[in-house]
Amino acid sequence: MGFVPVGYSLVLATIILGPLLGSGYLLLRDAVSTPRSYATDAALGLGDAAPRAVPQDGLLAALSVIVDGGIVVKVILLLASTAAGWGAARLARELLGVSLAPQLVAATVAIWNPYVAERLLQGHWSLLTGYAALPWTVLIAHRLRLRSTVFRTGPPPGRDSGAAVGERSAAAVIGTRHRSIRPAYSWLMLGGVLAAAGLTPTGSLLAGLVAILTVGRRNLLGTIGVWLLAASPWLVATALSGSGTEPSDPAGVAAFAARAEPGLGTLASLAGLGGIWNGDSVPGSRTTLFAVVATLVLLGVALSGVYTVGASGDRATRRTRRTLLILAAVSIVLPALGATGWGLSAGEYLIGRIPGAGLLRDTQKFVALAMPALALCAAAGCRTLATLRPRGDREPAPSPRPGQTASEPSEPDGRQPLVAIVFIAALILTLPDLAWGVGGALRPVHYPPAWQRVAAMVEGPGDVAVLPAGMFREFPYSGRVPVLDPAPRMLRSDVLQTGVLPVRGQVVTGEGVRAQRVENLLLRGASPAELAAEGVGWILVEHRTPGALGNSKTTVGQLEPIFSDPYLTLYRVPGVREVAKASAMDRVTALAAHALWAALLFAGAVAALIDRRRRP
Known part of the structure; x- marks a missing residue:
């Protein structure tokens, strides 16, 4: 049944992007697709402006030689939306051991939420690739963490407690699963996922932070090195162009601060994955008090499984899940604090003095870091509610199979599909205008x-x-x-x-x-x-x-x-004079960084295919 979450996620993504998939081009606020793009200095990040669209523009320049650039953008956006849901389902399966129904709940949380709607309306299509990469980054980083736990430290020694036996059993199962997969494949996959996330600098920061926090101490230096390679196009462009050597305008802090929605404070808006700075990039249902209902539904679904996410599983899995919970809380609280008076003052001080800090001014972008935890909590809540029994009608929990771990799906309760249907319906019906191009706003444009x-x-x-x-x-x-x-x-x-x-x-x-x-x-x-x-x-x-x-x-x-x-x-204009621009060596260096990024992306995809074929 592993194909079901993929197909389900693709269906949801198609329902959202449907109008855009016709002929024409995406041209909405910050999103611009064209029939053909070119590898200009600006596309390589070597112009006057900061390299905010690197390597995105370089990729479109390369691919639009072969395929119409409008099709390239649509395919990337559809794949990213599908990958977000599929990744959340896989994350729930691997870290919680849930069956199919809770996996689909996790996929729904990842795809059908205000963050996706608002970023689509703002035109941040490439940021959504970084968003989609987050659950996959956790999965691969967790695999590396488990591998180092099993093969370097071994199972917990010299204790006969139930917890120790469980951890040794988990270690044995993990070792059996991954013994046939070379460690290099996991590193290549991590590089590929970080490269996919790094279509924009913000996406690269999101996935890089998640990888660093979840990969474990033994793999920390290697992960930082892989992230630097995956981020090389915009890091190299920043160094060559010098655009990152000057502080940004402090006025951007207040302009891009998170915004409270009707009936909700800034904190509650962010907790519901909303609160983008541009009030015009918000679905109609979030501009009324109905936003309160939608936020309560999302938080209610997630809170139903918080305890389960933080409490059960082997030690390494518990650490990963708790890290995600803490990261979610921080990614919600800090942007909310940044929108207060003293938060704005602190932000203006930092951005006006620290070069490159302007990348952090749109603080609501970083609420994406809460998505993996919310998806896990929703899946856990679905399983928990399905297993509840009246006080006098409780059955003893079935004994676990020998060697069963949190990464193996448990036997599904017969009521899980029903609970999942209720959860999914509630999530979709409280954000109805995400469907069909976010209420028709996402539609193709035809250039004269x-x-x-x-x-x-x-x-x-x-x-x-x-x-x-x-x-x-x-x-x-x-x-x-x-x-x-x-x-x-x-x-x-x-x-x-x-x-x-x-x-x-x-x-x-x-x-x-x-x-x-x-x-x-x-x-x-x-x-x-x-x-x-x-x-x-x-x-x-x-x-x-x-x-x-x-x-x-x-x-x-x-x-x-x-x-x-x-x-x-x-x-x-006649008599144009050549002015100081990027040198030939700068262009070669920038192109080499783009080639390295593309190689990481390709190698990661190949490693994932080999991994899937060799997995026992």
């Missing part, structure tokens, strides 16, 4: 043909400056919400972006110093020669979208358009 024509023309020296000013657009074909400008991923030349973010009525400054200079020149109507001196070889004007134009008509009025239609106008 002008984009393809401009993409074919932009080639040669010089970067691209865009108008109107700013990084976000509201096109008629993209819907009524702001979307990131698709130009940087559509064109083969680097597109200058300031990194300035309008958030909650505030403006958070970015790292694009040269891009800001060029934008200021355009808004004051500077001459084309001044732009050429800044390395600008092209000006792209995007029509039918709001935004500041300033006196840019004075600049473009001195140029002849080489393409123009109702959507786009492209100008060539």
